[in-house]
Amino acid sequence: GRGTFVKPNGAKQPDALPDVYRLDSAAPDAGAGEIVSLATPGVIELSHNEPSLPDYDALLRRSLQQVAAKRGLQHLLGYSRTLGDPAHRAAAAQWIGRTGLAVAPEQLIVTAGAQQALAITINAMAMPNETVMVESLTYGGVHENARLRPVRMEAVAMDEEGLRPDALAAAAKRTGSRVVLVQPTIHNPTTATMSLQRREDIVAVARRHDLTIIEDDVYGFLVRERALPLAALAPERTVYIASASKCMAPGLRVGWLAAPPALIERFADSLHALSVNNPRLNQEIVRLWIEDGTAAYLVERLREEAATRNAMAGEAFAGLTMRSNPASLHCYLELPEPWRPNDFTAQALGQGVRIASCTSFVPDNRPNPPPWVRISLAPAPGRELLAEGLARLRGLIDRGPETRRRAVV
Structure with missing residues (x-):
């Protein structure tokens, strides 16, 4: 008389995380719909510092099951x-x-x-x-x-x-x-x-x-x-x-x-x-x-990934002035003459890469903003797309704005 119950995916509930470096394997989704990306199709998104790791799926599933196993969940739905x-x-x-x-x-x-x-x-x-x-x-x-x-x-x-x-x-x-x-x-x-x-x-x-x-x-x-x-x-x-x-x-x-x-x-x-x-x-x-310990695990993973991606940016922009930190999710790149930040950002988008001009960060609307751009290195998108985006940006820098304008015409 208590109705029908559906078991979660997998034969057993996930174990508690015994230390910050172990993850249980995730059971496959049964008929789960595809998660839709908010990124613009065909554009490599390097303008947002949005960390994302492949472990999230297993971690969130485990945590939701842990919450669901508790009594008195209604307290989470009230004020x-x-x-x-x-x-x-x-x-x-x-x-x-x-x-x-x-x-x-x-x-x-x-x-x-x-x-x-x-x-x-x-x-x-x-x-x-x-x-x-x-x-x-x-x-x-x-x-x-x-x-x-x-x-x-x-x-x-x-x-x-x-x-x-x-x-x-x-x-x-x-x-x-x-x-x-x-x-x-x-x-x-x-x-x-x-x-x-x-x-x-x-x-x-x-x-x-x-x-x-x-x-x-x-x-x-x-x-x-x-x-x-x-x-x-x-x-x-x-x-x-x-x-x-x-x-x-x-x-x-x-x-x-x-x-x-x-x-x-x-x-x-x-x-x-x-x-x-x-x-x-x-x-x-x-x-x-x-x-x-999951939070500490995630921080360690993000540190490792950030260090790798900062090294990728350093290699891509060798010979240019770039500010970064091994733990940073972004780098700050100085554009060589005659580039201007808004022109470069617009032409980068034309090359299929979205980044942020320094003008987005200037609070006083100064007429001559510094010639810098911010490039996100966050774990989304993956390393291959990041490498492609960095290569496109370096190619655009090396060709220069006048060459790029003639190519558009």
């Missing part, structure tokens, strides 16, 4: 506490601790990715039309959030290590801004990474001018040996943002915001206004991955 479930916040604190930042679960809010965490922070920390200081190159999500609030962005000069302390001090004095957004580890797009001394210098400026630091550390988990986060050096004034997108899987849309205790309720109100709360099923999968 959660605005700050996030205690178990999810505890797992996040454990994961963030890998960076050297000790943070209590009570200081954490679980968000729908780093983009939402950034929106929450800007909404809570800056009044409309107030000035927020940002790096002279900063990724597009910052621009979008600034327009939504809206806030003014004040571009602060950078060097090979990232944000310059002297330029930050001058901008704070000139504008009266009290908030600075900085990406100190594998900066997007330049891949610049601050030394410990540079981080200490930035903190000293923030204390001298009473600034709140928003630290974007989405790529920090991929660096094996790294300096302490700014939040570890100045916990009293730093809002720390991280996510599972670049170190686990982007489609999970799980991020974390850690802040001084006095600010948590303000951020909770901001999150509630934006989305009431966030889906808990994805958060449960991330919790499982953190606790059973």
Whole structure:
């Protein structure tokens, strides 16, 4: 009288992951439909840092079966506490601790990715039309959030290590801004990474001018040996943002915001206004991955793949100026004269390769943007397509814009 039950694929349930380097083999899909790619047909997509590994299929299947085997699943479908479930916040604190930042679960809010965490922070920390200081190159999500609030962005000069302390001090004095957004580890797009001394210098400026630091550390988990986060050096004034997108899987849309205790309720109100709360099923999968070692396994795999792909880019662009990091999911390439970034990006798309011009990262719409482009090396697409895309880009650089225009005509 209990109805009919269907067994999952395979004769037995997957075993728990005993260590971070073993994966159970996946049972084949029975009649499963093909997953449709969002990429433009015929175009090699090198404009998004979207990590993707072949292990995802087996890992997600195992995790979903583990969740399904539990009792009381209905709690995953109801409203959660605005700050996030205690178990999810505890797992996040454990994961963030890998960076050297000790943070209590009570200081954490679980968000729908780093983009939402950034929106929450800007909404809570800056009044409309107030000035927020940002790096002279900063990724597009910052621009979008600034327009939504809206806030003014004040571009602060950078060097090979990232944000310059002297330029930050001058901008704070000139504008009266009290908030600075900085990406100190594998900066997007330049891949610049601050030394410990540079981080200490930035903190000293923030204390001298009473600034709140928003630290974007989405790529920090991929660096094996790294300096302490700014939040570890100045916990009293730093809002720390991280996510599972670049170190686990982007489609999970799980991020974390850690802040001084006095600010948590303000951020909770901001999150509630934006989305009431966030889906808990994805958060449960991330919790499982953190606790059973899957997350650490994925980070190791992504590190290895990133190192291989950075080496491929270095070979493809030999003789040119390229900035990269062995753990980076992208490289930053300087175009030789007479190339201009938008012209090169447009002509690269004509060659079937989509990349990002540096103009996508310029917050102040300067008339003469630097002649650089960002090229994604993320694990999707595969290595063969990446090699083909890099070869097409190098060929276009070597031929030059005038040759390319005549060929189009």
